Amino acid sequence: MSKQFDMELFLAGVLTGSQATQQRHVRQAKIIQAEIAERWQRETPWAWQRKHLVWFLEQRLKERSGASQYYYLLTVRLLARRLEKPWAFNRCQGIRRPHGRC
Structure with missing residues (x-):
């Protein structure tokens, strides 16, 4: 039996801001982790590629509000920073709006 990955411990070194902000990041990171694990069987962030996070932003959040997508x-x-990857994600990543606006 394997031990469950501790996302809070993983993010501890890069979390800043209020306690509520930190809790939101941890909660959202756990959701991202679960979605990627279900789709690609990649259980930990160390196994992720940029395409997995882009998929999450583009496919799993397309029906969410602009504010949710931004958060x-x-x-x-924050996950990319913790992984020390040079991956860039912009405000329009995954946000599909009419007329090319995001």
Whole structure:
């Protein structure tokens, strides 16, 4: 039996802000982790590629509000920072709006 990955411990070194903000990032990171694990069987962030996070932003959040998409984008950027990856994600990543606006 394997031990469950501790997302809070994983993010501890890069979390800043209020306690509520930190809890939101951890909660959202756990949701991202669960979605990627279900789709690609990649249980830990160390196994992720940029395409997995782009997929999450584009496919799993397309029906969410712009504010929700933005907060998840902040969490994705935090995950990339913790992984020490040069991955860039922009405000329009995954947000599909009419007339090319995001």
